[in-house]
Amino acid sequence: MTVTDNPVASFHDNDQHPVGFGRMLRKEDPRLIRGKGNFVDDVQLPGMLHLAILRSPYAHAKILGIDVSAAQAHPNVVAVITGADLAEQGLAWMPTLSNDVQAVLATDKVRFQHQEVAFVVAEDRYSARDALELIVVDYEPIDPVMDVRKALEPDAPVIRDDLDGKTDNHCFDWETGDAAATDAAFAKADVVVTEDIVYPRVHPAPMETCGAVANVDQISGQLTLWCTSQAPHAHRTVYALVAGLPEHKIRVIAPDIGGGFGNKVPIYPGYVCAIVASLVIGKPVKWMEDRTENLVSTGFARDYVMRGEIAATSDGKILAVRTNVLADHGAFNGTAAPVKYPAGFFGVFTGSYDLEAAYCNMTAVYTNKAPGGVAYACSFRITEAVYLVERIVDCLAHELDMDPAELRIKNFIQPDQFPYTTKTGWVYDSGNYEPAMRKAMDMIGYDELRREQAEKRERGELMGIGIAFFTEAVGAGPRKDMDILGLGMADGCELRMHPTGKGVLRLSVKTQGQGHETTFAQIVSEELGIPPEDLEVVHGDTDNTPFGLGTYGSRSTPVSGAAAALVARKVRDKAQIIASGMLEVSVADLEWMKGSFQVKGDPEKSVTIQDIAMKAHGAGDLPEGVEGGLEAQICYNPENLTYPFGAYICVVDIDPGTAHVTVRRFVAVDDCGTQINPMIIEGQVHGGLTDGVGMALMEIIEFDELGNCLGGSFMDYLIPTALEVPDWETGHTVTPSPHHPIGAKGIGESATVGSPPAVVNAVIDALKPFGVRHADMPLTPSRVWETMQGNHTPPI
Amino acid sequence: MQVPAPFEYERATSVDHAIALLERLGSEARLVAGGHSLLPMMKLRFATPEYLIDINDLHDELGYIRVEGDEFRIGAMTRHRELLESDELAAAFPIFRDAEKVIADPVVRNRGTLGGSLCQADPAEDLSAVCTTLDASCVIRSSDGERVLTMHEFHRGPYETAVEDAQMLTEIRIPIRPNGSSAYEKVERRAGDWAIVSAGAAVWMDGETISDARVGLAAVGPNTTGIGAISEALRGQVPTEELYATAGGLAAEASRPSADSRGTEAYKRHLADELTRRALRRSVARITGTNGQEA
Numbered sequence A: 001m002t003v004t005d006n007p008v009a010s011f012h013d014n015d016q017h018p019v020g021f022g023r024m025l026r027k028e029d030p031r032l033i034r035g036k037g038n039f040v041d042d043v044q045l046p047g048m049l050h051l052a053i054l055r056s057p058y059a060h061a062k063i064l065g066i067d068v069s070a071a072q073a074h075p076n077v078v079a080v081i082t083g084a085d086l087a088e089q090g091l092a093w094m095p096t097l098s099n100d101v102q103a104v105l106a107t108d109k110v111r112f113q114h115q116e117v118a119f120v121v122a123e124d125r126y127s128a129r130d131a132l133e134l135i136v137v138d139y140e141p142i143d144p145v146m147d148v149r150k151a152l153e154p155d156a157p158v159i160r161d162d163l164d165g166k167t168d169n170h171c172f173d174w175e176t177g178d179a180a181a182t183d184a185a186f187a188k189a190d191v192v193v194t195e196d197i198v199y200p201r202v203h204p205a206p207m208e209t210c211g212a213v214a215n216v217d218q219i220s221g222q223l224t225l226w227c228t229s230q231a232p233h234a235h236r237t238v239y240a241l242v243a244g245l246p247e248h249k250i251r252v253i254a255p256d257i258g259g260g261f262g263n264k265v266p267i268y269p270g271y272v273c274a275i276v277a278s279l280v281i282g283k284p285v286k287w288m289e290d291r292t293e294n295l296v297s298t299g300f301a302r303d304y305v306m307r308g309e310i311a312a313t314s315d316g317k318i319l320a321v322r323t324n325v326l327a328d329h330g331a332f333n334g335t336a337a338p339v340k341y342p343a344g345f346f347g348v349f350t351g352s353y354d355l356e357a358a359y360c361n362m363t364a365v366y367t368n369k370a371p372g373g374v375a376y377a378c379s380f381r382i383t384e385a386v387y388l389v390e391r392i393v394d395c396l397a398h399e400l401d402m403d404p405a406e407l408r409i410k411n412f413i414q415p416d417q418f419p420y421t422t423k424t425g426w427v428y429d430s431g432n433y434e435p436a437m438r439k440a441m442d443m444i445g446y447d448e449l450r451r452e453q454a455e456k457r458e459r460g461e462l463m464g465i466g467i468a469f470f471t472e473a474v475g476a477g478p479r480k481d482m483d484i485l486g487l488g489m490a491d492g493c494e495l496r497m498h499p500t501g502k503g504v505l506r507l508s509v510k511t512q513g514q515g516h517e518t519t520f521a522q523i524v525s526e527e528l529g530i531p532p533e534d535l536e537v538v539h540g541d542t543d544n545t546p547f548g549l550g551t552y553g554s555r556s557t558p559v560s561g562a563a564a565a566l567v568a569r570k571v572r573d574k575a576q577i578i579a580s581g582m583l584e585v586s587v588a589d590l591e592w593m594k595g596s597f598q599v600k601g602d603p604e605k606s607v608t609i610q611d612i613a614m615k616a617h618g619a620g621d622l623p624e625g626v627e628g629g630l631e632a633q634i635c636y637n638p639e640n641l642t643y644p645f646g647a648y649i650c651v652v653d654i655d656p657g658t659a660h661v662t663v664r665r666f667v668a669v670d671d672c673g674t675q676i677n678p679m680i681i682e683g684q685v686h687g688g689l690t691d692g693v694g695m696a697l698m699e700i701i702e703f704d705e706l707g708n709c710l711g712g713s714f715m716d717y718l719i720p721t722a723l724e725v726p727d728w729e730t731g732h733t734v735t736p737s738p739h740h741p742i743g744a745k746g747i748g749e750s751a752t753v754g755s756p757p758a759v760v761n762a763v764i765d766a767l768k769p770f771g772v773r774h775a776d777m778p779l780t781p782s783r784v785w786e787t788m789q790g791n792h793t794p795p796i
Numbered sequence B: 001m002q003v004p005a006p007f008e009y010e011r012a013t014s015v016d017h018a019i020a021l022l023e024r025l026g027s028e029a030r031l032v033a034g035g036h037s038l039l040p041m042m043k044l045r046f047a048t049p050e051y052l053i054d055i056n057d058l059h060d061e062l063g064y065i066r067v068e069g070d071e072f073r074i075g076a077m078t079r080h081r082e083l084l085e086s087d088e089l090a091a092a093f094p095i096f097r098d099a100e101k102v103i104a105d106p107v108v109r110n111r112g113t114l115g116g117s118l119c120q121a122d123p124a125e126d127l128s129a130v131c132t133t134l135d136a137s138c139v140i141r142s143s144d145g146e147r148v149l150t151m152h153e154f155h156r157g158p159y160e161t162a163v164e165d166a167q168m169l170t171e172i173r174i175p176i177r178p179n180g181s182s183a184y185e186k187v188e189r190r191a192g193d194w195a196i197v198s199a200g201a202a203v204w205m206d207g208e209t210i211s212d213a214r215v216g217l218a219a220v221g222p223n224t225t226g227i228g229a230i231s232e233a234l235r236g237q238v239p240t241e242e243l244y245a246t247a248g249g250l251a252a253e254a255s256r257p258s259a260d261s262r263g264t265e266a267y268k269r270h271l272a273d274e275l276t277r278r279a280l281r282r283s284v285a286r287i288t289g290t291n292g293q294e295a
């Protein structure tokens, strides 16, 4: 399987109607760039009402009473609902994706600032918002628990006193690896390096905030929910299980989605409020959160306080990695991860290295912060894992005074070791690390940069080169191991060919900008030899698509992409039987020519897939036992995850006077196996790299000691612009996945996972003259300057 | 979508009309110029005026940059973009273009105004630092007539100015003096963000020596700060790195920064020093025609 880098134009501007893999413009873009997309907030229904949510000003407080009378008296207000009202219906609490519970509206007390307390339904959005100010809530503040390190102190206020017998803020413990073997490896090591590493709380901040329009038909009892959901089928089942609504009477439609990054995986109280409101009032109800609500209350990411330890021989052979993690899960454990994986896939913290032993011990706690926990392009906590190992390996290079590229290459898992079982039990499917690393080094001119750096250091200039080499684990997942709330992580796909040889492909996954309508059409195009334009891709509507768990964790191509290829092969197999009838030869005598079946050795005798589609629906007999029509469906259960990897190198310059960091260059060599559409891959990589620069240099959701969230607007929560990032330099190697039908691996989160350590490693490298080995993100000018002054843990 | 509280809207057609509306509607009325400070605050409901008086139609009357006698006169409705693009202004006071290049983004600069910037009186506001550096005066008009105030008199504290009910800022006046130049230095966390700290400098020379100099800082205290001690220390001196260091030290000393998510106190004080040196160095280089790189 080779992939050629055609310029964009050569794909579409020629007359050959190319099929299959390669660059092509996205089928969804004409609609999106012309403003003809259809997002949740575009949904307008006759008589639709608007819902606004009252949120708590306190991080931790008892609710003594709520007076809604003034709000109810507002002329445009239709209803005001509190937690007590929901409790009467048994709807005040809902399950989270991690088998915890979360308040839909607070009843007893509020547990994070901006928690949902009541909602107003009014005739227009302005009135709903105005009426919130008329609700009077009597709070009795309680000391909040904001510092994860203090959450387990004996006198810490207990946040989750709603849970039976709960007397502390402990959420769960988790471990992986072999503690004794790891201790033994550390005991014999020449060098042991320990570093405290914080991955701060950040936010996905999608351009479109979360929202829903709920419409309950009073007569049929049918609920239609337009919703910003990355997983419409999973959401539907959860609504059925929670609210007792019959599943066949629920239709969840995720229309165009303006970015998800994991933020749109959970079910938020606002969705439930909209459903309840429509049920009670009997009219359609819209809830769209504003920017502040999105930043302060929806799924955050990271918030891991990690101690990393690495053991090695004096010549740089890494023996073992050990880590102890304190995980901040906020007020409710809303982590979206497979049930058996409370820490997501953090277990891949052994990275791309062949180790003797590894061990992780994690304690998760509750704090008075917003719940959520895994969202944000992190492949289920792999972002944290990769950051830990890539940072600690650099710390080791620092101690050994070894080149960080050389240290990594020396310790890579070798190509002949794949499939490789890590010391924490993950089976890496395929990999060939050194060529990717060498390619990145060649592209950036590594040796020349080191020479330049040496010269600059002589002159007191601060330049840094940072490397990160990551291995990801994406495509959750095999149903024997992986489920969310008991739902296996398999995905369905249906392909129906029309008589004229065009087709419709129905997916269980849902794009939020990744380009599914193009990529999936190309997968089927490759299998059937018809142009991608001839395939309509339908997704996001539970009534019109097969069941599956949705798009997150870079799982669409590894899971649904496999389903699409296999469903097309099923169609092709049937087409072959029909073709054998049409050409009056046996099936075995036919050869597939990517678009047509031909009698072996007789190019004159062939039928195209379009001919076959017409025959399948047309007059005349089909071969014995063959039904009419040309369609198939499948539910794909992946055998394993896929393990994309990449080599990233970043060059930064730091102004010694102001400590301001400029990212000068960034080379990203990615290997996601077979490439379907290189342009879409590059787009995803560009976005992820930009994201990584943001996390490394500016993004953080902070709180003060009173529990106030300090990141509630884009003035406070900074995300990078085009001016903070260089022209990305991307490259690739191709190491197909052995178990995926087309050899593809996921790419959606690779760059988000791989880029933060590359940028941080570059900044720390630049600060080497100051003896600096580590500083925590975000590396704002202030923090870099404080680090230069010897203060390694400045507040900002 | 963030939605403001209810308000009434009026559109002024002249300065007199605006003032008449302010008089009639009282203290719950607010002028809206570019709206890039006021509207975000209204959407967050930090500001809840009962009446908005839109003065954008006054751009014809109050949108100008002209020289009158020995002064530059700039109308309060002059937009960031016009300040950025004015070659005349850049020739006389390069500090304006330096600053405008790093204020916000094109969308904001297309609408935001000089008057709105000064009246917002945000301690991190860049044009206030520029005007302080250039010893500008502010013309405030009411139905009783005009008052002319120094920047020091104009800014009374964070978000507080000398503009009272039924008054408006109409013009900024900047004295033109020979043999001078100016520069602006800002450190921001991200393009378009407010300053962590910024420093403006203006220098006038008499041959080899500095005849006068002024420094104005933003984001290091309750208001943009002009530092008299620096002017005193620089007058009559030959510019050297040591002199800039002295001035930087004075700037750091005069700063009263507070720690926030933009930076620690120590870092901000350091920037006051560093950026003062850079702005002075660049101003002098612009006069003497050298490149302004560190000696």
Ligand SMILES: Cc1cc2nc3c(=O)[nH]c(=O)nc-3n(C[C@H](O)[C@H](O)[C@H](O)COP(=O)(O)OP(=O)(O)OC[C@H]3O[C@@H](n4cnc5c(N)ncnc54)[C@H](O)[C@@H]3O)c2cc1C
Pocket: B030, B031, B032, B033, B034, B035, B036, B037, B038, B039, B040, B076, B077, B102, B103, B104, B105, B108, B111, B112, B113, B114, B115, B116, B117, B118, B119, B120, B124, B125, B126, B127, B163, B167, B168, B169, B170, B192, B193, B194, B195
């Ligand atoms: C994203 C963003 C980034 C920004 N970044 C920066 C930055 O880096 N540096 C910076 O300095 N600024 C920045 N700003 C602020 C920007 O410069 C504003 O436009 C400016 O501060 C206010 O000008 P305005 O015309 O928009 O004022 P408005 O918002 O219309 O008004 C501001 C206040 O001044 C009053 N007012 C306006 N005109 C008059 C007048 N003639 N007389 C009396 N009162 C008046 C109004 O009543 C109001 O109280 C930024 C703004 C945004 C939205």
